[in-house]
Amino acid sequence: MTAPRQSVDRLGRLLNLVPYLLARPGILVAEAAADLGVSERQLREDLELLWVCGLPGYGPGDLIDMALDGDRVTISHDAGIDRPLRLTPDEALALVVALRMLAETPGAGNRDAIERALAKIENAAGDLAGAPVAVRLPANAERLDRLRGAVDSGHALHLTYYTATRDETTERVVDPMRMLMVGGKAYLEAWCRRAEATRMFRVDRIDDFTELDEPARPPVEAVRHDVSAGVFTPGAELPLITLRVGRGGRWITEYYPVEEVRRTGDAWVVTMRVTDLGWARRLVLGMGPDVTVLGPPELIDRIRAQATAALDQYATPTG
Structure with a gap:
């Protein structure tokens, strides 16, 4: 045990x-x-x-x-513990709703165990559990069901996928391996034939997909990711950037994995690794005056070039 x-x-x-x-x-x-x-x-x-x-x-x-x-x-x-633990009607209904939602969540563990627990709670709750409470995931519910069906059927998929790190939409054929939830977001993990590697595809970034007639055949080198620490695990091979952020930009230290945060007066110096400098450029430009890039020089040059190009749009002669 x-x-x-x-x-x-x-x-x-x-x-x-x-x-x-x-x-x-x-x-x-x-x-x-x-x-x-x-x-x-x-x-x-x-x-x-x-x-x-x-x-x-x-x-x-x-x-x-x-x-x-x-x-x-x-x-x-007895310090108030004078009777065996019993669920109130509200507590029982809350558990029923939570378990129904968990049962609808892809990759949420052992569905058989969830359904057995749900059956026990519903039986204990009696008529209350029969209340007309339908639980569905609020976003991408239909797409999640279709993707889960494709994974269960064992067919390959043709995806139209938006890659946020490169700000581009690509077409690719994948061999589904599993669906899972990480950090409150649904992912399709599959062998990508274009990248020839295992990839995690966020469901809300899959613009469209088609289930193919051919079966999914992930190769032997298709290894599932360890997502216990999250989807993105920064490694030493990724670009390292250093930013000075003000109070309005401090949120990035809580939203993204960072390697170091140092307080300097009224600002913070943040060091973090990113998958792509193009993504870092878009992040920094979107934060505006709340951030200053300290390195690497390549990122500074890219931001300066795009900012200069944007300013040039305002210098068009009139008349």
Whole structure:
């Protein structure tokens, strides 16, 4: 049994232990352990933990108190935990809605486990769970369903995809591998035949797609990305840029992965890696006076050239 599973089991046991003991003052520890299906040693460890649990404030009058006299135990102060955990109607309905949404989310883990949990909550909620609450993802719902169907059917796809880093729309054929949610956004992970590599395609940037008759055949080198730290994992091979941002541009340090942030007076010097200097150029130009580029020189030159070209548009002679 894994540690997280043990923690969950123990929490449930502790929540029910106090009302169980309240109903049986002076019960033998061995008898209580047998009823609860644990060893006597485990029950004593649970009782020791309960001794330091209670309501916020955690003064003597807030903690659970008990008398452990030899082989018998009596709860003398329950700190409000006087009944087994039960869901209120509102709590049960909230769980039903959340689980229904999770079931509609692509790549949200083991759907069978989600559906089993949903069935148990709906059964416990009774008639309340039958309320006409339809849960659908608010954006791209139809596209998500179609993409999920294509992945499940095992067919290759022809995509029309907008690449934000290069500000261009491309056509490509991909072999779908899976769909997943990362950072609240849906992605299609697939082998891209054009790039000859595994790629992550954001669903909201797929302008159009066609399911092909041919089956999807990702090659053996098509390895799934590790997205535990997010979709974008900056590496040493990517361009390094340095920006000085004012208070209005500080948001980029929370929105994008950065390597270093230093406070200098009323500004911050931010160092970050980017996938493409063209993307960095568009980012900086969009931030306006809130940012100054300190490096690399190539990025400074690109921004100066585009800014000069934009100013030249205002110098057109009149008449």
